[in-house]
Amino acid sequence: MSGEDAPAQQQNAEEQKQQQETKTPAESPKTESKPDPPPTSASTEAAAAAAADDTPAPAAEKAPEEDTFSYRALVLTGYGGYDKVKLQVKKGKPALKSGEVMVRVKMCGLNFADLMARQGLYDRLPSPPVTPGMECSGIIEAVGEDVTDRKVGDKVLVLNRSGMWQEVVVVATTHTFLMPEGMSFEEAAALPVNYITAYLMLFDFGHLRPNQSVLIHMAAGGVGIAATQLCKTVNDVTVFGTASASKHEVISQGGVTHAIDYRTRDYVEEVRKISPKGLDIVLDPLGGSDTHKGYNLLKPMGKLVSYGAANMLSGQKKNLFAVAKTWYQQFSVHTLSLIQGNRSVCGFHLGYLDSETELIAQAMAAVMDLYRQGKIKPRIDSTYHLEQVGDAMRRMQERNNIGKIILTTEPMKEEEKKEEAKKDEEKKKDDKKKDDKKKDDKKKDDAKKEEKKEEKKKEEAKKDDKKAEEKKEEAKKEEN
Amino acid sequence: MSGEDAPAQQQNAEEQKQQQETKTPAESPKTESKPDPPPTSASTEAAAAAAADDTPAPAAEKAPEEDTFSYRALVLTGYGGYDKVKLQVKKGKPALKSGEVMVRVKMCGLNFADLMARQGLYDRLPSPPVTPGMECSGIIEAVGEDVTDRKVGDKVLVLNRSGMWQEVVVVATTHTFLMPEGMSFEEAAALPVNYITAYLMLFDFGHLRPNQSVLIHMAAGGVGIAATQLCKTVNDVTVFGTASASKHEVISQGGVTHAIDYRTRDYVEEVRKISPKGLDIVLDPLGGSDTHKGYNLLKPMGKLVSYGAANMLSGQKKNLFAVAKTWYQQFSVHTLSLIQGNRSVCGFHLGYLDSETELIAQAMAAVMDLYRQGKIKPRIDSTYHLEQVGDAMRRMQERNNIGKIILTTEPMKEEEKKEEAKKDEEKKKDDKKKDDKKKDDKKKDDAKKEEKKEEKKKEEAKKDDKKAEEKKEEAKKEEN
Numbered sequence: 001m002s003g004e005d006a007p008a009q010q011q012n013a014e015e016q017k018q019q020q021e022t023k024t025p026a027e028s029p030k031t032e033s034k035p036d037p038p039p040t041s042a043s044t045e046a047a048a049a050a051a052a053d054d055t056p057a058p059a060a061e062k063a064p065e066e067d068t069f070s071y072r073a074l075v076l077t078g079y080g081g082y083d084k085v086k087l088q089v090k091k092g093k094p095a096l097k098s099g100e101v102m103v104r105v106k107m108c109g110l111n112f113a114d115l116m117a118r119q120g121l122y123d124r125l126p127s128p129p130v131t132p133g134m135e136c137s138g139i140i141e142a143v144g145e146d147v148t149d150r151k152v153g154d155k156v157l158v159l160n161r162s163g164m165w166q167e168v169v170v171v172a173t174t175h176t177f178l179m180p181e182g183m184s185f186e187e188a189a190a191l192p193v194n195y196i197t198a199y200l201m202l203f204d205f206g207h208l209r210p211n212q213s214v215l216i217h218m219a220a221g222g223v224g225i226a227a228t229q230l231c232k233t234v235n236d237v238t239v240f241g242t243a244s245a246s247k248h249e250v251i252s253q254g255g256v257t258h259a260i261d262y263r264t265r266d267y268v269e270e271v272r273k274i275s276p277k278g279l280d281i282v283l284d285p286l287g288g289s290d291t292h293k294g295y296n297l298l299k300p301m302g303k304l305v306s307y308g309a310a311n312m313l314s315g316q317k318k319n320l321f322a323v324a325k326t327w328y329q330q331f332s333v334h335t336l337s338l339i340q341g342n343r344s345v346c347g348f349h350l351g352y353l354d355s356e357t358e359l360i361a362q363a364m365a366a367v368m369d370l371y372r373q374g375k376i377k378p379r380i381d382s383t384y385h386l387e388q389v390g391d392a393m394r395r396m397q398e399r400n401n402i403g404k405i406i407l408t409t410e411p412m413k414e415e416e417k418k419e420e421a422k423k424d425e426e427k428k429k430d431d432k433k434k435d436d437k438k439k440d441d442k443k444k445d446d447a448k449k450e451e452k453k454e455e456k457k458k459e460e461a462k463k464d465d466k467k468a469e470e471k472k473e474e475a476k477k478e479e480n
Numbered sequence: 481m482s483g484e485d486a487p488a489q490q491q492n493a494e495e496q497k498q499q500q501e502t503k504t505p506a507e508s509p510k511t512e513s514k515p516d517p518p519p520t521s522a523s524t525e526a527a528a529a530a531a532a533d534d535t536p537a538p539a540a541e542k543a544p545e546e547d548t549f550s551y552r553a554l555v556l557t558g559y560g561g562y563d564k565v566k567l568q569v570k571k572g573k574p575a576l577k578s579g580e581v582m583v584r585v586k587m588c589g590l591n592f593a594d595l596m597a598r599q600g601l602y603d604r605l606p607s608p609p610v611t612p613g614m615e616c617s618g619i620i621e622a623v624g625e626d627v628t629d630r631k632v633g634d635k636v637l638v639l640n641r642s643g644m645w646q647e648v649v650v651v652a653t654t655h656t657f658l659m660p661e662g663m664s665f666e667e668a669a670a671l672p673v674n675y676i677t678a679y680l681m682l683f684d685f686g687h688l689r690p691n692q693s694v695l696i697h698m699a700a701g702g703v704g705i706a707a708t709q710l711c712k713t714v715n716d717v718t719v720f721g722t723a724s725a726s727k728h729e730v731i732s733q734g735g736v737t738h739a740i741d742y743r744t745r746d747y748v749e750e751v752r753k754i755s756p757k758g759l760d761i762v763l764d765p766l767g768g769s770d771t772h773k774g775y776n777l778l779k780p781m782g783k784l785v786s787y788g789a790a791n792m793l794s795g796q797k798k799n800l801f802a803v804a805k806t807w808y809q810q811f812s813v814h815t816l817s818l819i820q821g822n823r824s825v826c827g828f829h830l831g832y833l834d835s836e837t838e839l840i841a842q843a844m845a846a847v848m849d850l851y852r853q854g855k856i857k858p859r860i861d862s863t864y865h866l867e868q869v870g871d872a873m874r875r876m877q878e879r880n881n882i883g884k885i886i887l888t889t890e891p892m893k894e895e896e897k898k899e900e901a902k903k904d905e906e907k908k909k910d911d912k913k914k915d916d917k918k919k920d921d922k923k924k925d926d927a928k929k930e931e932k933k934e935e936k937k938k939e940e941a942k943k944d945d946k947k948a949e950e951k952k953e954e955a956k957k958e959e960n
Contacts, residue, residue, distance in 0.1 A: 204781055205824050207687045291815055300836050301684055303824075306815040332814045335771055335786040338827025344685050344783075345825055347818025356780050 069093035072409070073166030074389055076128045079120035081316040082390035085132070094170045096144035101173050103158060105138040107189035107383070108165045110392055110405040111222065112285070112308060113351055117162075118393070119318040121309075124351035125162050133164030133407075134351065137179065137188030147173050155179040159192040159364075161354040165386070167409045174357040177364050180372050190222070190378035190404035195367045196360060197350050198227035201283055201305045204363075205346040210235040212280035215271060215297065217290070218310070219256050220247040220402040227283055228255040229376045238275070242267050250402050254379070268293050278302060286311045291331035300342040306331065307348040316397060379403030385412045387420070549573035552889070553646030554869055556608045559600035561796040562870035565612070574650045576624035581653050583638060585618040587669035587863070588645050590872055590885040591702065592765070592788060593831055597642075598873070599798040601789075604831040605642050613644030613887075614831065617659065617668030627653050635659040639672040639844075641834040645866070647889045654837040657844050660852050670702070670858035670884035675847045676840060677830050678707035681763055681785045684843075685826040690715040692760035695751060695777065697770070698790065699736050700727040700882040707763055708735040709856040718755070722747050730882050734859070748773050758782060766791045771811035780822040786811065787828040796877060859883030865892045867900070 070091045078084050096102055114132050116122040125132060140154040150156070156176040163169060179188045202208045214231055218224045219241025231237045232255040241256035248259040260270045271279065280302050282294035287309030294304050309330075314322035333345050353360060370376045381403035384392040392405050412420065550571045558564050576582055594612050596602040605612060620634040630636070636656040643649060659668045682688045694711055698704045699721025711717045712735040721736035728739040740750045751759065760782050762774035767789030774784050789810075794802035813825050833840060850856045861881035864872040865888060872885050892900065 200781065204687055205783075207684055287815065300833055301680065301839060303685075303826075306819060308819075309816075330814060330816060332812055333825070334812045335767065335810060335825070335827055336789075338825060339786060339788075339829045340827070340832055342828055342832055343826070345813070345815065345818065346783075346823070347815055347820070348822055349819045352820055352822055353780055359781060 071167035072386060072411075073131050074133070074386055074407075076118060076125070076130055076132050078128050079118065079318065082118075082393050084118055084128075085389050085393070087386050087389070090166070090168075094168065096142055096170060098145040099147060099172055099174075100144040100170055101140050101147060101150050101156075101176060102142040102168060102170050103136070103138040103156060103176065104141045105136045105164070105167050105169055105409050106185040107137050107409070108133050108407040109135040109189045109191075109193060109222075110396055110407060111135070111193050112310060112313075112396070113193075113349075115313055115393060115397055116309075119313070121312060121318065121323065122351070124349075124354075131163045131166050133160075133162065133166075135159050135189055135192040136164040136169065137185045138169075140176075141168070143173075149173060150176060150178075155185075155188070157188040157192055159196070159350075159360065161351065165389070165407060174361070177361075177368070180368055183371065186380045186383060186404075186406050187378045189406055190380060191367065191371070192364070193350055194222040194226040194378070194404065195230070195376065196363050197223050197307065197348065198230050198283075199363050199367055200350075200359075201307060201346075201348050202227060202230050202281065203366075205305050205344075205348065206281040206283075206303050208234055208237065208281060210237070213238040213240065213275055214281040214283065215240045215242075215267075215279050215294065216256070216283050217242050217262075217286055218399070219243045219251045219259070221285075221399070222404045223283075223285065223307075225251075225254060225379050225403050226376070230370075231255065233370060233375050240267075240271055240274075240279070244399070247402050268297060271297055281305070283307065287331075288312075288326040288329040292329070295331065295333070295343070295345065298341065298343050301344075302342075303344040303346060305346045305348055313397060316394065381405050383408050385410065385416075387412050387417075551647035552866060552891075553611050554613070554866055554887075556598060556605070556610050556612050558608050559598065559798070562598075562873050564598055564608075565869050565873070567866050567869070570646070574648065576622055576650060578625040579627060579652055579654075580624040580650050581620050581627060581630050581636075581656060582622040582648060582650050583616070583618040583636060583656065584621045585616045585644070585647050585649055585889050586665040587617050587889070588613050588887040589615040589669045589671075589673060589702075590876055590887060591615070591673050592790060592793075592876070593829075595793055595873060595877055596789075599793070601792060601798065601803070602831070604829075604834075611643045611646050613640075613642065613646075615639050615669055615672040616644040616649065617665045618649075620656075621648070623653075629653060630656060630658075635665075635668070637668040637672055639676070639830075639840065641831065645869070645887060654841070657841075657848070660848055663851065666860045666863060666884075666886050666888075667858045669886055670860060671847065671851070672844070673830055674702040674706040674858070674884065675710070675856065676843050677703050677787065677828065678710050678763075679843050679847055680830075680839075681787060681826075681828050682707060682710050682761065683846075685785050685824075685828065686761040686763075686783050688714055688717065688761060690717070693718040693720065693755050694761040694763065695720045695722075695747075695759050695774065696736070696763050697722050697742075697766055698879070699723045699731045699739070701765075701879075702884045703763075703765065703787075705731070705734060705859050705883050706856070710850075711735065713850060713855050720747075720751055720754075720759070724879070727882050748777060751777055761785070763787065767811075768792075768806040768809040772809070775811065775813070775823070775825065778821065778823050781824075782822075783824040783826060785826045785828055793877060796874065861885050863888050865890065865896075867892050867897075 070089050073088055073090045074085050075088045076085050094102065111134055113122050113124070113134065117125040117132055135158060137155070137157045140150055140152055140156060142152065143150055150173050155178070157179055158164060158169065158171055158176050160169070160171050160175050177192075179185075183191075202214070206214075208214065208231065212234075214227070214237060216224050216227050216231075216239060219228060219239075220243040224241065224243070228239055228241060228251065231239050239255060239257045240260060241251050241258070242260045242262040243251055244263055245261040248261070252259050258270070258274055260267045278297050278299040280299055282297055282302070282304045284291050284294045284304060284306045285308040287306065288311040290311065291304070291306055298304060309326050311326040312323045313319075331345070337343075338345065367376070379402070381401035382392075382395065383406040386407055386409060389407060392407060395401050396405050550569050553568055553570045554565050555568045556565050574582065591614055593602050593604070593614065597605040597612055615638060617635070617637045620630055620632055620636060622632065623630055630653050635658070637659055638644060638649065638651055638656050640649070640651050640655050657672075659665075663671075682694070686694075688694065688711065692714075694707070694717060696704050696707050696711075696719060699708060699719075700723040704721065704723070708719055708721060708731065711719050718737045719735060720738045720740060721731050722740045722742040723731055724743055725741040728741070732739050738750070738754055740747045758777050758779040760779055762777060762782070762784045764771050764774045764784060764786045765788040767786065768791040770791065771784070771786055778784060789806050791806040792803045793799075811825070817823075818825065847856070859882070861883040862872075862875065863886040869887060872887060875881050876885050
């Protein structure tokens with residue numbers, strides 16, 4: 001099933017835009033009386049302060065500006081399903097502070113953290129209403145005071161805590177990186193989160209060296225493909241990659257030595273068959289019981305890097321059972337176990353590193369260098385319009401992608417919209433059918449349950465009869 | 481207080497030797513009827529098997545050989561105080577299996593694990609009676625079949641799971657390493673455990689790079705000094721080292737940037753003053769509450785390496801309270817905490833790596849290279865005769881050493897023995913005085929307690945009187 005078949009959840013942007021020309025959407029009533037705050041305010045100090053007290057950076061006050069300036073933005077209006085991310089129009093030109101730049105966004109990257117955030121499972125995204133998105137690419141449109149290392153017209157990629165899924169973003173220059181010659185905007189939007197994550201996990205925590213072995217879960221996902229490519233920059237590294245069978249050809253071509261279909265095989269057994277002593281590095285985005293398995297697969301001096309809890313995501317809305325189960329099975333380790341096994345357990349999440357500008361800059365420089373040498377190249381799975389963000393998220397959630405899912409700020413053409421609308425109708429019908437089927441199934445189930453109950457009652461009645469007879473017989477025996 | 485002042489606990493070796501010429505010591509009655517088993521049997525297979533099922537490698541059967549062959553060996557006769565390690569004489573030439581060499585030992589290294597082992601707190605040492613010791617240096621005296629990379633006369637250092645504290649050892653060649661030109665036997669015995677440990681912790685788990693900061697506990701100990709020297713091989717590394725004040729001059733000269741007296745200062749506060757953001761690497765040999773402190777001192781992408789539980793050692797015999805407390809406070813961490821902090825927790829112990837010959841060989845080659853370049857040089861604190869092993873252990877236990885404590889197999893001279901005997905007498909007297917003083921103090925304490933009890937009784941009697949009077953007054957009032 002591909003993302004295109006999924007029912008669309010987002011509002012029709014054009015309709016909404018027209019509505020907003022006259023009134024503010026119900027989800028963000030604040031924007032009615034005054035111009036929008038700048039889309040993001042990620043000066044280094046603000047980000048550092050935010051990181052320190054763990055509350056979102058306050059939106060900076062700004063003077064009203066040109067009223068004609070408006071831009072489209074995706075806004076998470078509340079926690080829940082795909083339809084909670086809506087396309088809205090923000091008005092008013094954001095003010096630029098010293099050290100900041102304004103970027104006209106071309107492409108945005110989609111990440112697992114965005115899916116978690118929508119369900120209210122990611123504490124680094126400020127509370128709704130808020131614009132999600134940790135990365136984008138685009139062209140610098142304006143620079144603030146004291147900005148000397150960026151100029152209008154520079155092509156940049158941007159890495160930020162949130163707020164990147166819109167047409168215009170304002171960020172500290174330290175969060176922008178010049179795009180190398182020959183890099184497309186899609187690639188630039190696909191690179192920051194996945195490659196920095198994979199790079200720091202493999203080379204800083206993992207200390208990957210020649211002849212080592214690495215297990216990469218979700219090897220066809222964004223981080224998975226980035227990690228595979230980075231493994232191949234080191235001599236003779238054996239890569240075990242899990243993915244469903246239909247993706248094996250692609251990931252094998254991409255550098256995975258042993259592709260494992262986790263749906264039909266026990267990956268622990270498969271790894272042990274080939275590498276009985278275990279693994280040097282396990283990258284674990286799943287959490288829960290998979291972290292335990294990964295830990296037990298480590299060789300002496302092996303490193304497990306836990307970088308997510310994808311097992312918590314089951315369905316488009318928060319699944320309390322999946323969350324509770326993953327939480328309950330969350331891995332916890334005692335130093336004595338680590339000492340006796342000579343093992344390392346690491347935790348990684350780029351979202352908590354947003355104030356570490358120097359560290360990120362160093363990793364980014366190394367990654368860009370590898371790109372220029374042709375050793376890495378982001379693989380784009382698919383590109384969606386902002387209007388189609390629901391489809392894009394569904395594709396990722398249902399793990400149908402091979403590589404990065406991108407959102408483009410380019411507006412949809414009229415014909416496309418009409419087609420989309422038709423599809424939407426079909427999807428709605430489909431959904432209704434599914435719902436009806438579900439209801440029907442439920443009715444059938446209920447009927448079956450009722451039948452079973454009846455049978456049970458009958459059986460119990462029989463048992464009672466039997467007991468009564470037994471008693472009678474006993475009474476007879478006693479009489480004799 | 482230096483180790484030399486401590487009362488000697490070991491048996492007089494010469495006396496014991498003479499005894500053994502006619503009878504077997506009480507501690508190892510098995511040796512009476514048949515020749516001793518080979519001092520150690522650490523062929524790679526045996527070691528691997530032992531590592532796999534976690535039981536000590538069985539002593540290989542051997543045919544009786546020249547009866548004139550005998551050698552002195554330290555033997556742990558049971559768990560307990562310093563006196564549990566006794567000097568004995570083993571008889572019969574150990575048989576050499578294929579791939580093994582026999583080494584005439586010159587010097588042995590003393591490690592914290594040996595102290596733990598004596599108290600029964602180290603599960604990598606086979607049960608007593610057993611010869612402890614993980615490292616030594618010496619000259620190859622015989623080679624087994626198929627040994628081509630070692631020859632009689634080669635100077636080697638040896639790293640092994642146990643059994644190194646004796647005059648003759650038999651080990652797999654893979655556990656021996658040729659001594660570089662110019663290295664003394666003391667240095668060679670001081671190098672393996674401390675430098676391999678420090679090297680793998682800093683460079684494999686820690687991934688130490690220029691401009692980083694490292695906290696080294698017990699910076700004047702064997703691993704502490706090795707780690708400090710290895711830190712200095714990387715540009716601009718800041719080393720925080722804890723040690724008592726009297727050792728600060730030496731460790732500062734050795735490369736510690738900020739020496740902290742943990743006895744009079746809170747090291748967490750001291751580190752925060754200088755490095756408010758925290759540390760890149762914490763090496764933790766202490767365990768218990770110090771592991772928690774170390775973890776909280778980590779920067780994002782910081783690594784804590786736990787490699788012991790020295791806090792369990794309090795006094796020469798097993799202190800159940802210290803063990804229980806350290807155990808109770810043992811650090812345990814949840815992956816979620818690691819993810820949110822972008823941190824790594826590692827466990828290291830060389831004793832559990834004895835079957836990882838390739839890993840050890842690589843690390844040893846790197847360490848030897850640094851030695852040849854003059855970048856590292858083991859610091860010898862003191863050298864003791866085998867007869868003085870109790871003093872040596874006490875010196876380490878009481879943390880009086882700066883650098884490595886070495887045991888030499890060179891026999892004590894007659895005059896030395898006489899002096900030692902005198903000292904022993906004095907020490908015994910000293911101990912008796914101390915004991916008497918303790919008893920006296922206890923009596924005084926008891927007397928004081930008795931006095932206090934009396935006073936309390938008197939006070940309570942007074943209170944009772946007072947209450948009685950109050951009651952009388954109340955009764956009077958009521959009457960009125």
